[in-house]
Amino acid sequence: MIQLYEKGVYLISGVDIVENENEVKSRIGKEVCQEEAAKGTIAYSILEEHNVSGNMERLEIKFDKLTSHDITFVGIIQTARASGLEKFPIPYVLTNCHNSLCAVGGTINEDDHMFGLTCAKKYGGIYVPPHQAVIHQYAREMLAGGKKMILGSDSHTRYGALGTMAMGEGGPELVKQLLNKTYDIKKPEVVAIYLDGKVSNGVGPQDVALAIIGAVFENGYVNNKVMEFVGPGVEHLSADFRIGIDVMTTETTCLSSIWKTDEKIKEFYDIHGRIEDYEELNPKDVTYYDGCVYVNLNEIKPMIAMPFHPSNVYTIEEVNQNLKDILHEVEKKAAVSLGDAVDYQLMDKIVDGKLYVEQGIIAGCAGGGFENICAAADILKGKYIGSDAFTLSVYPASTPIYTELAKNGVIAELMESGSVVKTAFCGPCFGAGDTPANNAFSIRHTTRNFPNREGSKLQNGQISSVALMDARSIAATSANKGFLTSAADIDVEYKGQKYHFDKRIYENRVFDSHGEPDPSVEIQFGPNIKDWPEMSALPDNLLIKVVSEIHDPVTTTDELIPSGETSSYRSNPLGLAEFTLSRKDPAYVGRAKEVQNAQKAIEAGGNPKEANEEVKKILEILESKCPESQSGVLGVGSTIFARKPGDGSAREQAASCQKVLGGWANIANEYATKRYRSNLINWGMLPFITKENHENLNFHDGDYIFIPDIRKRVIDKDTDIKAYVVGENLKEVSFTLGDLTDGERDIILKGCLINYYRG
Structure with a gap:
């Protein structure tokens, strides 16, 4: 195959x-x-x-267009404004497809939308109101072009099929483009x-x-x-x-x-x-x-990605033939990430020898396309999803698609089957829409099925499962009233309906400045839209405490900063930071704040020993065993260790929340994606790599690590950075920083991208 x-x-x-x-x-x-x-x-x-x-x-890329949605564009524009933004130099589209449930968090979400609209007017952008289109469908319909390049602050920024090279990155990379800088990578x-x-x-x-x-x-x-x-x-x-x-x-x-x-x-x-x-x-x-x-x-046969990763794939045929063995295997894999936080079981999903699921969803940038929904309707025509626990929700990816489906009768056919058809919204992809019941099993034509992605809260004892499937097999399962069924087993004639795009839908509703800014417009803020806190430059010497130790094979950005209801706080750096690692390591925030108090004391001109008793003991050990630690400016903060962090979303907040809580670094065996590593760098955090086997580390949760002359080592481009775990004796460890451009080094030295552009 x-x-x-x-x-x-x-x-x-x-x-x-x-x-x-x-x-x-x-x-x-x-x-x-x-x-x-x-x-x-x-x-x-x-x-x-x-x-x-x-x-x-050594590429320095300038993109043709930019895209962001409403859990990223506020932070991006706020960062750019703090760095000297005067106008959007290239077309910049602000969609509102993530925080579209405006009732969540009081006025918070709609305040973000009004911020986006007024910024589009002031700086010369394009504003797509809620429910009009998910970010990537609008880009396909209105932005993509042959041999063009688009940069988006969402990881699924992919328009290659249309001849457009597109990349999803954290917000700071869009800030660089807004300030006429470049995206710098090796070829x-x-x-x-x-x-x-x-x-x-x-x-x-x-x-x-x-x-x-x-x-x-x-x-x-x-x-x-x-x-x-x-x-x-x-x-x-x-x-x-x-x-x-x-x-x-x-x-x-x-x-x-x-x-x-x-x-x-x-x-x-x-x-x-x-x-x-x-x-x-x-x-x-x-x-x-x-x-x-x-x-x-x-x-290729109809496939299913079982919980909790899109790579955990089987054919649907395999699952149905080896149901108990595969469910047991999924339970074992899940135990690695979930630990004993919840009692996770799948065997109760076997009903009369078949896998029963409680929910089906066809949605978003992956599932909400015209052909997918038409094919699902063809399979469901004349059938019913039943009146038991199973439900089916369908979200067309844009209002133009929705309108055409209404005109050709597909929506009526779906609703006659018992399905619910909703407006364009990305919520089911990240836990803000159609959240299943506890212990429920959901099959989705969306993009991800990470732990907690559908809204589970382990700290509250809640867990459900998401498996990824194609819309056709979801429809086949729906026609079988929730029992897992491959579309290959359904005898159906696909109509192949033709699509007609009505451009008036966007012309009548989307605000387009046509690149003409209006400086007289006042930006509309809300009480939850906050500026970034001040951030210090990299000190001469660094003392960091390991405040979370994660040994999962891969750590996702959803685990670093949960999606779902927390997205309402994306415009409030301090408010959002309270959710950092909340579903993976609930004690992280408290531990990070404790050690951050020492750094705050330093910044206020005080003595860090007076702010934190534990730091006081560590500094006294350093004074006696490492006298050179007394020279230069000392920084005190936190770090996390994870084997391979950063899989998944492009969201910069996976890094910035750690920084806001006093994070100075990450330590990893490797980084899952370039975009997460870039986010660390753009927020002034050191992307340390350790070659030590994760099972035999020389440092652990609660350890303090002293890194002398770190500022000089970054300036000198040292490849081997010696550090010391501070205990009764100093235990030497070593890190590398990997390949860094001169610009990335300067950002780390300045403490973050905002400081870098302020000079």
Whole structure:
């Protein structure tokens, strides 16, 4: 079904995969240069056009457009304002698809929306009101274009199927673009995702995406690389189908994605009244890729990603055939992350030998597309979801899609089946909509199924499960009244309804400044919209306390700062910080604040010994055993250790909340994503890497670690940073900081991006 090539490959004429350089030579009749052939990728040509450094090994990218939603744009604009923002230099779209449940948190959410509207007017942006479109659907319909680049403050910023290289990053990277700075990275490797064959009846885009994620996530095959979709199988997929695969590429931990384009993508732009934005994209006749994932679409079956990760994949057929064994395996995996916080069981979901689920959801940037919903309606036509616990909710991804579904009768068919059709909203993707009952099992065509992603609160003894599936198999399960069913087992004739886009819907409702700012507009604030607190520069010496020690194989951003109801506080740095690690390590906030008191004493010109008795003892040990610790400015704060933190969301708050609570660093064996590591750096936190085996660490929760001359070591670009665990004796440990650009070093030295731009 899927094959990973161990080494790089050549692609000839966009069709033939060749591993051996000599074979390439014999095929084309001349010598081939790997370095030159690597310039033949679609990705290379787009990156080259947007790179302003003059050096393709060290890229400095300027994007064409920016996007943010309403749990990120307030913090981004506040940071940019504090750093000197005068106008949006490029089109910047502010959507309102995450905090759309305006009743949550009193006026908080709607205050954020009004902040966004007035900022769009003042600085020259575009404002998409609540319920009009989820962020990525609006970008597909109105922003994407051939060979363009878009940067978004949401991890699923992926428009590669439309010929647009898009990247999801933390807010500070958008701040840089707003201030006419660049996105600085080393040239990424490019991996071919070679699609061959045709999908079978009942197989949807989520099935293909989950199969790919299952093959590449754990081994990191495409980590921080660009996935380039090529091969003869692409032409057999509709634009909607390609988009559905593409948006899920985030879950592979790749940097970005791009696809070859053809008449079907040209038709997509034509339908949306933007045919001039289409550009045909293909790799060159001889192109070298740093790796290749061969996908035989003929062999893809309806898939399910069991709790609690999109890579925990099986075919639905496998689950139904080996139900007890697989559920038991999921329980064992879950125990690693959940520990003894809750009694997590799945065996009670077996009813009459079948898996019974209580909820189905088709929603968001992945599931809410026109074709997905039409296919679900075809399966459900004339059937009923029943009157027991099972429910089905469908969220079209935009009002134009909703309108067309109303016109062609699909919404009526869905509602006749017992389904509920709702407006465009991202809530089911992160725990702010359709939260299941305790111990319930939900199947979703959304993007993620991390622990707590659906709204569970372990600290309150609440847990439910989410499995990811395609809309077609969710509809088949719904037709079977909640018993897990593959769409491949359903005899159905898909109508293949044609989509018609009505541009008037946006013209009549979306505010578009057309790039013309109005400085006279007063920004409308709310009581929950707060400025960032002052942050200190990196001191000469650093004393950090490990206040949370996490040994899970991967730590998600949802665990670092929960989603769901906490999103109401995204515009309030101190308020949001109170939720940091609240579902993973509820004592973290208190421990971090205790040690932060010592830093506050230093900043106020006082003695840190008087602020914290524990710090006093540690400093006295350092005075006796390490006299050089008395020279220079001392900083005191906290750190967390996690084996591989940062999988998942681009949200900067996963890092900034730690900083607000006095965090100076993270210590990890590796970082799950570039975007999380970038967030740490942009908030002035040291992204330490330790090579020590996590089971035999020389430091643990509660340990103090002294890092002498840290400021000088950052300035001198030291690769090996010696530190000492402070106890009765000093125990030496060592860290590295990985590859840092000069700009990243300066940000760390200044203490955060805001300080860096203030000078």
